[in-house]
Amino acid sequence: MVEDSLLNPEPLAIAAQTSSSTDHTPNGSISLSVTGGIAPYNYEWSNNATTAFISDPAPGDFSITVTDAVGCTSAANFFVDGVTSVQPLEEEKILVYPNPNYGKLYVDLSSKAKKNKVTLYDMMGQKVIERSLQYGQNIIYTKNIKSGNYLLRFNDGRSQRVVIR
Numbered sequence: 001m002v003e004d005s006l007l008n009p010e011p012l013a014i015a016a017q018t019s020s021s022t023d024h025t026p027n028g029s030i031s032l033s034v035t036g037g038i039a040p041y042n043y044e045w046s047n048n049a050t051t052a053f054i055s056d057p058a059p060g061d062f063s064i065t066v067t068d069a070v071g072c073t074s075a076a077n078f079f080v081d082g083v084t085s086v087q088p089l090e091e092e093k094i095l096v097y098p099n100p101n102y103g104k105l106y107v108d109l110s111s112k113a114k115k116n117k118v119t120l121y122d123m124m125g126q127k128v129i130e131r132s133l134q135y136g137q138n139i140i141y142t143k144n145i146k147s148g149n150y151l152l153r154f155n156d157g158r159s160q161r162v163v164i165r
Contacts, residue, residue: 010036012074014066020059020081028080030054030062037068081149081163096152100163103143105152109135117155120162123148 015033032052034041043050046063054062057080065075081100095108107118120129120140128150131140142164153159 009038009068009072012037012041012066012068012072014064014074014076016076016078018078018080027056028059030057030078030080032064032066034066034074037066037072037074038070040069042067079149094154096160096162099160100165101142102165103141105140105142105162105164107133107138107140107152109133109138119153120145121151121153123150 013035015035017031017033019029030053032043034052041052043052044065044067045054046061047054047057059080061077061079063075063077065073067073094110095106097106097108099105117130117132118140119127119131120142122128128145129140129142131138145164147165148163150162150164151159152162
């Protein structure tokens with residue numbers, strides 16, 4: 001049995017657990033779990049790290065190539081979220097919160113804001129929701145939208161990244 005697993009090992013498989021960076025601070029992490037192939041494994045990350053665990057990465061995309069003891073490889077990509085606090089968009093009296101959100105996204109417009117329409121796009125550029133906005137508090141229901149990162153674009157071209165959980 002042991003000899004068979006050395007001659008015909010299971011294919012390399014990569015899984016990971018990620019945690020978000022918070023408040024614009026690179027304090028997230030990616031922890032890999034590799035199965036299959038023949039240990040030991042070599043790790044080559046897109047940020048030049050060489051271990052199964054990355055601590056304190058800035059938010060963004062990371063790719064990994066894992067090579068086992070006999071040269072078989074497997075690759076994967078992971079994303080570390082950047083969780084932000086409630087922040088108004090530049091120069092306008094617009095407040096988008098909470099971010100990340102869990103079913104309801106609030107967009108508050110002051111009487112000076114010139115926005116009257118907002119569109120939510122997924123990361124592939126596909127329109128998910130389009131809503132007209134009124135002065136005051138507006139609610140965009142996100143309960144039936146798949147978890148992930150989205151772009152909230154106002155009709156004047158400004159946008160804000162939104163995380164839906």
